[in-house]
Amino acid sequence: MSNFDLTGTVALVTGASGGIGSATVQALAGAGARVIATDMAQTATVAGATDYRPLDVTDEDGWAALAAYVDATYGRLDILVNNAGISVTDAIADTSLATFRRCMQINVEGIFLGTRAMADLLAKSGADRRGGSSIINLSSVGGLAGAPFMSAYCASKGAVRLFTKCAALEYAALKQPIRVNSVHPGGIDTNMMDTIYARYVETGAFPDEETARATVSAGHALGRMGTPQEIADGIGYLAAPAASFMTGSELVIDGGMTAH
Amino acid sequence: MAVAGRLDGRVALVSGALRGIGHAIAQCLAADGATTIITDLDTPDSQPVIDILAAMPNARYLRLDATEEAAWQAARDAIEADHGRLDILVNNVGADLTGKVQDIDLASWRRLMTLNIDTVFLGTKTFQPMLARTGATTPYGSSIVNISSIMGLVGMGEVSAYNASKGAVRLFTKSNALEFADAGVPIRVNSVHPGFVDTPLLRKGMERWAERDGTVTAQELIAQMAETTPVKRLAQPIEIGKVVAFLASDDASYMTGSEVVVDGGWTAR
Numbered sequence: 063m064s065n066f067d068l069t070g071t072v073a074l075v076t077g078a079s080g081g082i083g084s085a086t087v088q089a090l091a092g093a094g095a096r097v098i099a100t101d102m103a104q105t106a107t108v109a110g111a112t113d114y115r116p117l118d119v120t121d122e123d124g125w126a127a128l129a130a131y132v133d134a135t136y137g138r139l140d141i142l143v144n145n146a147g148i149s150v151t152d153a154i155a156d157t158s159l160a161t162f163r164r165c166m167q168i169n170v171e172g173i174f175l176g177t178r179a180m181a182d183l184l185a186k187s188g189a190d191r192r193g194g195s196s197i198i199n200l201s202s203v204g205g206l207a208g209a210p211f212m213s214a215y216c217a218s219k220g221a222v223r224l225f226t227k228c229a230a231l232e233y234a235a236l237k238q239p240i241r242v243n244s245v246h247p248g249g250i251d252t253n254m255m256d257t258i259y260a261r262y263v264e265t266g267a268f269p270d271e272e273t274a275r276a277t278v279s280a281g282h283a284l285g286r287m288g289t290p291q292e293i294a295d296g297i298g299y300l301a302a303p304a305a306s307f308m309t310g311s312e313l314v315i316d317g318g319m320t321a322h
Numbered sequence: 323m324a325v326a327g328r329l330d331g332r333v334a335l336v337s338g339a340l341r342g343i344g345h346a347i348a349q350c351l352a353a354d355g356a357t358t359i360i361t362d363l364d365t366p367d368s369q370p371v372i373d374i375l376a377a378m379p380n381a382r383y384l385r386l387d388a389t390e391e392a393a394w395q396a397a398r399d400a401i402e403a404d405h406g407r408l409d410i411l412v413n414n415v416g417a418d419l420t421g422k423v424q425d426i427d428l429a430s431w432r433r434l435m436t437l438n439i440d441t442v443f444l445g446t447k448t449f450q451p452m453l454a455r456t457g458a459t460t461p462y463g464s465s466i467v468n469i470s471s472i473m474g475l476v477g478m479g480e481v482s483a484y485n486a487s488k489g490a491v492r493l494f495t496k497s498n499a500l501e502f503a504d505a506g507v508p509i510r511v512n513s514v515h516p517g518f519v520d521t522p523l524l525r526k527g528m529e530r531w532a533e534r535d536g537t538v539t540a541q542e543l544i545a546q547m548a549e550t551t552p553v554k555r556l557a558q559p560i561e562i563g564k565v566v567a568f569l570a571s572d573d574a575s576y577m578t579g580s581e582v583v584v585d586g587g588w589t590a591r
Contacts, residue, residue, distance in 0.1 A: 122428050153505075154447050154498060159391050162443050166435055170486055174431055178423050205489075208496025208579060210504045217439060220474075220493025225486035227477025229423060235479040236422070267504075310477060 081252025248316030283318025517585025
């Protein structure tokens with residue numbers, strides 16, 4: 063069996079209707095996993111998904127109910143992709159406390175709640191699977207380096223990076239078969255990036271969205287934006303037995319942006 | 323060693339400054355000549371406040387709950403009225419939280435995030451206009467120093483919430499530095515990453531850890547920390563304060579967006 067094969071596994075992806083989320087569902091399903099897609103909408107069709115469940119990642123009770131559902135329906139969970147997230151593009155001076163907290167809540171608290179809610183199920187499933195279970199947390203190049211007008215977002219993604227490392231060490235110390243890694247995409251062609259370009263224009267950082275996109279594109283050594291598929295494939299690797307010796311790592315997929 | 327006169331004429335605010343690292347930072351800034359505004363939760367007539375003001379003639383005290391936006395705005399108005407400037411903001415206030423992910427309740431998680439990262443955001447946001455205005459009148463601008471931790475650089479088991487909060491401080495700092503630099507706002511922003519420092523916070527944290535663990539004492543845990551540090555000892559708070567005073571001064575004029583690690587070699591391995 064290929065080290066990249068996910069046959070027999072169950073995966074859960076949050077924020078699965080978005081660009082990277084939906085590509086991740088397809089990549090995991092393509093490798094053989096049954097994938098539970100979740101997002102904010104009550105109902106949705108996500109290509110490749112076995113199942114769709116509505117989930118607000120900031121809702122503690124929602125996570126508990128989902129864990130009970132996954133256990134009852136599938137009896138296992140091998141892969142948790144904490145992908146749901148938002149961007150905030152604002153000068154610090156114009157960021158309200160409510161906006162700052164909302165960003166931290168969705169991007170960081172959501173990952174804490176998901177990890178805590180699913181850890182028992184992941185530990186149980188990981189015991190009989192080569193390489194164990196895998197949690198993959200979506201951070202960003204914004205969790206490695208700063209960007210102007212992105213303070214709340216960068217703070218949240220820095221938090222994800224370190225939460226990931228702590229969780230990895232903790233499960234290793236507890237001898238629980240759960241690997242935990244973070245993924246750090248560069249600029250990817252998604253709705254989130256379109257929102258960021260629009261906000262850059264509104265904040266006056268760029269004259270128009272075309273200039274914003276061209277400038278962000280040029281910030282990558284490869285001179286282009288990434289595609290959601292290129293992130294999803296990295297996530298598929300971390301989910302697979304091929305990554306059995308990876309935990310606490312940060313997988314940077316940024317076309318060379320942070321290599322400078 | 324204090325560099326007398328380096329901060330003459332400058333006004334500084336330190337949050338969480340009655341004890342531990344914050345207190346040492348205030349001492350170092352004051353020793354270098356800054357008018358130093360000590361803020362904390364204690365009432366102005368409490369004994370710790372009276373003792374510290376008696377020992378530091380160029381300090382004053384403002385009660386400030388750093389988690390409250392309105393409290394920051396009131397502090398800003400008071401400093402504007404009394405001093406008309408702020409050159410140095412040290413976002414030092416913070417708390418610790420240890421325990422397994424499975425055992426952390428959401429309320430404790432949120433409380434820690436509020437104390438360790440909302441406070442940095444609120445202090446920065448509230449004082450940015452005053453720091454910018456003041457910075458335009460000095461040779462190398464104003465300085466914000468955010469206290470992160472080595473736990474904002476590397477992970478440790480059973481430290482997840484604290485790890486996350488200090489990782490947030492590290493990146494918030496870098497974004498701020500770039501945002502201000504891009505806009506030509508004369509404020510430098512840097513983070514400081516202490517290792518294990520001999521403070522009341524550390525001792526209390528280790529007592530809680532020992533209580534939970536049941537097989538080890540707080541003294542043993544602290545001894546282990548010293549043992550695993552390359553220089554084989556904990557830091558004294560003043561050793562962090564001296565670094566903050568440097569970052570606050572014009573001696574650090576080309577430093578912004580940097581992370582200064584003060585950890586006796588702990589993360590060098």
